[in-house]
Every structure is written in structure tokens, then in C-alpha cells.
Amino acid sequence: MNISRVLDRYIGRRYDPAAFDCADLAVLLQRDLFDKQIAMPADRARRLAPAAAIERYRAELGRPIERDEIRDGDVVLIRSDFIHIGTLFHVNGAWRVLHNSRSLGGVWLHRLSDLPVLNLFIEGYYRWN
Template identity: 50%
Template sequence: MLDATQLDRFVGIPYCPRHMDCADLALLVQRELFGRDVVLAGKRARPLQADAQAAAIAAYCTELGTRTELPQDGDAVLMRETGATVAGHIGTFVFTNYAPHVLHTSHKLGGSVLHRVQDLPGLGLAIEGYYQWK
């Protein structure tokens, strides 16, 4: 179980669609907190339209991870916004303060936030799946 203080430096990072979107945060956390050097092949496309971004993120998850039903600290969390047909949001699973959480960022949040998994539906997010990084 991670200590919340280990996550503090990743909370409050301003969102930027070109330099710090949800995928950028996930890669940063993998590298700096979990010591994984996750690399996206070539230059990652940065679509600004929701549907295009959702398709890109879904492709990354299947390319970089294996779906799991028992998430562990550091696993990717693929999420779908209410009303969306395709999951287009990624975060990092952590178990801290005796509860499962997701560290993620979006334009709606304005910056990176640590949310309890049970609070995600109230934020308009549904978990599509958890993925262990390859």
C-alpha cells in the first residue's frame, strides 16, 4: 500500500492538452513512482476531439498493457465519461488510505487529482478496465 505522501507531488499538476494530459500524467507516474520506462511508439498523436482521443487512449492500453480484474498499485485505469461510447480517459490505480484510488487529470479537473474509485461515478466517470503494464 502506498503512503499518500508518495503521491503528493503528482497532485495539482496543471492540465495541458499538449504537454500534460491524462496519458502524460500516467507515463510520468510510471517512470517516477514505479520505475517503469513506458514508451509510446513514435510521436504520440494528441487529438483534441473527444472521440479521437478516446480511440488513441484505448489503443495504447491494449498495446501497452494486459487487462486484469485484480488491480495493483501502478496499473492503468481506463475510464469512460458518461454519455461517451468509447473510453477516452486514463489514470493510475493506487491503494492508499485503506481504499482504492485513481490518480488522473483532465481539462474538466484543471489538474491532476487523486479520487477514490467509489467517487468516480459522481464525477461522470465509469471504469472500463484495469491494465497491468507490459
């Protein structure tokens, strides 16, 4: 399977705060690519949740893992002025994050190492429960 081609079908989808945000993309990827049924917290904020809410989401998301344990489909919680989630994939020799960004208007694939340039900072890596 050529993972780049698989991910291309998601890149460019529009961000919609009411129906398709970063968490919706993460859930969709788990269902489509990994046959996992994930449910995000029902009370999660659909709009700019404060970074303090990260603590609440951690326990519901999954178990924390170390950077050297990452495998395709694991997720990264990202902190800025809002909570953000992305799905990790190893593509062309580098770890990348597929995420649906409000500020960028849709789904993008970025190198993990490039997130700080976008004012996004890694809060932690997780494997779904």
C-alpha cells in the first residue's frame, strides 16, 4: 500500500467547525484505515477549547507513548491557543501529521518537525484505547 496515495484522498478537505474538525478527521482515519471505531467525548468543545482542556481529553483518548514507540495511526495532541489532534504516519522517511486545521482551512499533511513553525507544539503522543 502506498501510504502517500491513501492520504492524498483526505488532504484538502475543508475544515467545518460544526461537522468536520480535527477530531472528526482523526476518528475518520481510524475507521477508514485501521478498522477502529473511536468515539470522541460527547461534550468536547467544537470551537477553540482552552489548552487546559488537554488534561481532560488525555484519559479519554488513549494511553501515552514515547516518541520512539510511534507507529502509523497513533495520534499527537498539539497545544496552541486551542486543543488540536493529528494522526501520525511515516511517509518518505519522516514522521508526518495529518490534521484538519482551523487556521489553515482544511486537512494538511505536515512534517512533525515543522509544527512549531505553525505555532503548534506537541503536548504528547498517544495510542488509541
